[in-house]
Amino acid sequence: MRENDLSKAKLQVRSSARSNRSPVENALQKLEWVACLFESEAEVFSVQDTEYNVVKISKGVERVFGKDVIGGKCYRVYQGRDSVCPDCPTEKLLTTGRAAFSSEQTGANGRTYAIWSLPLMNERGNIIAVLEHANDITERKRAETMLRASEEKYRAMIETSNDWIWVLDKYGNFTYFNKKAEKASGYDLDKWVGKSFGPIISPAHLERVKNIFTEVMNGKTVTYEVDVLKPDGSIITLSVNTVPSYSESEIVGTVSFGQDITERKRAEQTIRASEESFRNSLDTSSLGIRIVNAYGETLYANKALLDIYGYGSVDELRATPTSQRYTADSYVEHLVRKDRRRLGFPVADIYDISIVHKNGGVRQLRVHRGEVKWAGKTEHQAMYEDVTNEKRAQETLTALSHRLIKVQEEERHTIARELHDQIGQSLNVVNLLLQRATRPTETDVTTLINAAQEQVVELITRVSNLSLDLRPMMLDHLGLLDTFMWYLGRYTAITRVQVDFKHFGLGELIKPEVAITVYRVVQEALTNVARHAGVDRAAVNIWADRDRIYVRVEDKGSGFDPGAVDSTASSGISGMHERVSLMGGSLSIKSAPGTGALVSAEIPLGSARGDKKETA
Numbered sequence: 001m002r003e004n005d006l007s008k009a010k011l012q013v014r015s016s017a018r019s020n021r022s023p024v025e026n027a028l029q030k031l032e033w034v035a036c037l038f039e040s041e042a043e044v045f046s047v048q049d050t051e052y053n054v055v056k057i058s059k060g061v062e063r064v065f066g067k068d069v070i071g072g073k074c075y076r077v078y079q080g081r082d083s084v085c086p087d088c089p090t091e092k093l094l095t096t097g098r099a100a101f102s103s104e105q106t107g108a109n110g111r112t113y114a115i116w117s118l119p120l121m122n123e124r125g126n127i128i129a130v131l132e133h134a135n136d137i138t139e140r141k142r143a144e145t146m147l148r149a150s151e152e153k154y155r156a157m158i159e160t161s162n163d164w165i166w167v168l169d170k171y172g173n174f175t176y177f178n179k180k181a182e183k184a185s186g187y188d189l190d191k192w193v194g195k196s197f198g199p200i201i202s203p204a205h206l207e208r209v210k211n212i213f214t215e216v217m218n219g220k221t222v223t224y225e226v227d228v229l230k231p232d233g234s235i236i237t238l239s240v241n242t243v244p245s246y247s248e249s250e251i252v253g254t255v256s257f258g259q260d261i262t263e264r265k266r267a268e269q270t271i272r273a274s275e276e277s278f279r280n281s282l283d284t285s286s287l288g289i290r291i292v293n294a295y296g297e298t299l300y301a302n303k304a305l306l307d308i309y310g311y312g313s314v315d316e317l318r319a320t321p322t323s324q325r326y327t328a329d330s331y332v333e334h335l336v337r338k339d340r341r342r343l344g345f346p347v348a349d350i351y352d353i354s355i356v357h358k359n360g361g362v363r364q365l366r367v368h369r370g371e372v373k374w375a376g377k378t379e380h381q382a383m384y385e386d387v388t389n390e391k392r393a394q395e396t397l398t399a400l401s402h403r404l405i406k407v408q409e410e411e412r413h414t415i416a417r418e419l420h421d422q423i424g425q426s427l428n429v430v431n432l433l434l435q436r437a438t439r440p441t442e443t444d445v446t447t448l449i450n451a452a453q454e455q456v457v458e459l460i461t462r463v464s465n466l467s468l469d470l471r472p473m474m475l476d477h478l479g480l481l482d483t484f485m486w487y488l489g490r491y492t493a494i495t496r497v498q499v500d501f502k503h504f505g506l507g508e509l510i511k512p513e514v515a516i517t518v519y520r521v522v523q524e525a526l527t528n529v530a531r532h533a534g535v536d537r538a539a540v541n542i543w544a545d546r547d548r549i550y551v552r553v554e555d556k557g558s559g560f561d562p563g564a565v566d567s568t569a570s571s572g573i574s575g576m577h578e579r580v581s582l583m584g585g586s587l588s589i590k591s592a593p594g595t596g597a598l599v600s601a602e603i604p605l606g607s608a609r610g611d612k613k614e615t616a
Contacts, residue, residue: 023122024055024129037263044113044134047120048074048090050127064109074132080108089117090130097127104141105134112138123281124349124370124383133264139163140257144243164238164258167245172196172213175253184260186231202227202235216242216254225261237265288365288384291374296322296338299374305384308365310358327362330354352387364391426459472519480515481506487523488540495530498537505544514603517579518542518551521587524572525553525599533557533597548585549603556596562589576601 024047037043038058045058052073061069069077075085084091085105092100102115113134120129139161158165159179166177174192182189187200201209205226212222221243228236238258245253282289288305292298301314309325311317323331330353340347349369357363365384372381433452437445475483481503488499510518522540529538535557542551565573573589576599580587585603 024049024120026122044136046074046132046134048130048132050094050129052084052090055129064111065107078107079105089115090132093117093119093130094127104137110138111136112141124368125372125381126370135259136162140165140241143257144255164260165256166258167253167255168197168213169253170217170251172198172210181258184236185228200229202229212242213254216244217251219244219251225265235262236260237262288386290382290384291372292380292382294380299379308357308363308384308386309355325355327354327356364388423459423462426455426462430455430459475515475519476512479507480510480518483515483519484522484540484542487519491526491530496536497526497530499526500537500539502540503542505549506542508544510544510549511606514549514583514605517583517585517603518549518601520579521551521576521599521601522553524576528572528597529553529555529557532560535596544605547605549605551599551601551603553599554596559591559593559595559597561593562591 037045038056041059041063043058044060044064046054046061046069047056049055052075054069054072054074054077057065057067057069065077074090075081075083075088079085087102087105089100089102092102097119099119100117102117105113105115107113114137115135116133118131118133119127120131122128140163143158143161143163143165161178161180164177164181164184166181167175169175173194173196174189176193177185177187177189185200197209197213198206208224209226212224215222221241223239223241225237225239228238230236237260239261240256240258242254242256244251245255282300282302285302286304288308289300289302290298290305291300298314298318301317306312306314306317309317309320311320322334326334333351334353337347337351351367351369353365353367355363355365364387366387368383368385370381371378373379374381430452433448433455436442437448437452442448472483472487474486484501484503484506488501492498522542526538526540529535533555535555538553538555540551540553542549544550562573577587580601580603583603585601587599587601589597589599591597
């Protein structure tokens, strides 16, 4: 059935940036009456997304079509079609943005339905889904046809119809109404036959119903809504379709088919009341929200937006020139968007801006812009999301990526130089010795082969050292403590720097990513001692408890000013910071010229800890 003011329905919902529910569920949550109807087996309600996929159904749909319709295309699961149905109300709604109605659709089950489609909107006023209500009008359609053919023949079927059905003669007096109408209205058929319909119609609607009766008697078919008075004074609202009743091609009265829409009308009142709820949701939203007119004048701003800018009132926001609320570059972009809108060119609904806080600080905001009904007019709503931290995180990630690439290139350069300068030269020496040994004139072949073997042994040692520098395999097989015992002995043998090593709790299993981080921090710190400190002794303390591992590398050497070190030029120091930060830990360097240096790190162990073992 169609209804005159159905296109005025708007579903407005409050958005929540951190909600775990889908946008469709958020929209439906505001409509308590819909939630009840979805639990009813008598009501055929379903929700389709904008691609015609069924995302939610009432128990009534489940009873008729089964649970498997979820996820399918509505036109396929309901009507067995491969494309959108003719006169599809959902298609009309998605095209026009307004509620739509189809007076007759035939389902795959052979039943006929009248369908209403209402838009479900998000906080930006965009349609995200369609709420569809189908009324089974199969019996009504059959009744219309059968009444024209033979009223008596199909009276039994009419009596069992779920619709109200009544017949008036050409004077407007009742000649019949079915059991549904009799039971639902509370009126006794025997007492009302021959009486006018006037006394049971609401006085506010009576004149309009009389005019409709005249139109139908002149051959028209009219659909309308009317309030019916029950004997106890309560009101039932009906959606009525009235057609002429013929006898040998002469109009002798009218036949009306009515459906009780009292609950739906109450729901519409709830929707209208939701506009006030919408205003309240704006006031309490955690997102900054501003309503502006076509000239850019601020009509409304919520507290969250005022806090973002640092203003105490909407008047202060209005009084601040727009050019002062933006950074210079962002203000230019604002003017470009404004001119494009004025000239009718498309402008993105979501964009980023840079604004100036009242205290002079700069914040990065993401703006979601759309139309909204405000005080009965179509205005523009802008929602502001503070993404300053997100932008900073992106910049940090970009810098870290660049840093990682640079470190990788430096490491490759080091490996290439090692291969060329040492391993390449050793292979050349081996090659020359073997060439000499194969000459027919060479008399001391044994000496040359022995020399070549010595070079091969030295080459094997260099390859092994290079592999250990890249990653000590024993870290994976023997654990952190044994790896440090080996490394510190090798370090002292190469650098002549003695290391005082104290440790506690390293005999347990530690996650590989934590172990390699600790190893690299100590390795880099001791490398800096050997290169820059000018001392022959350093101290390394490592201890672990159930939650964290602590590292201290200290020397009493020449020291340096950490603040004067260029992080871009010192991949070692920045690498230590980045490794520890990626593990969720912290690293600090304390030093000054002439006072030595102390590198300290704390790294969470996570859940990869067993019972603690003490080590002397």
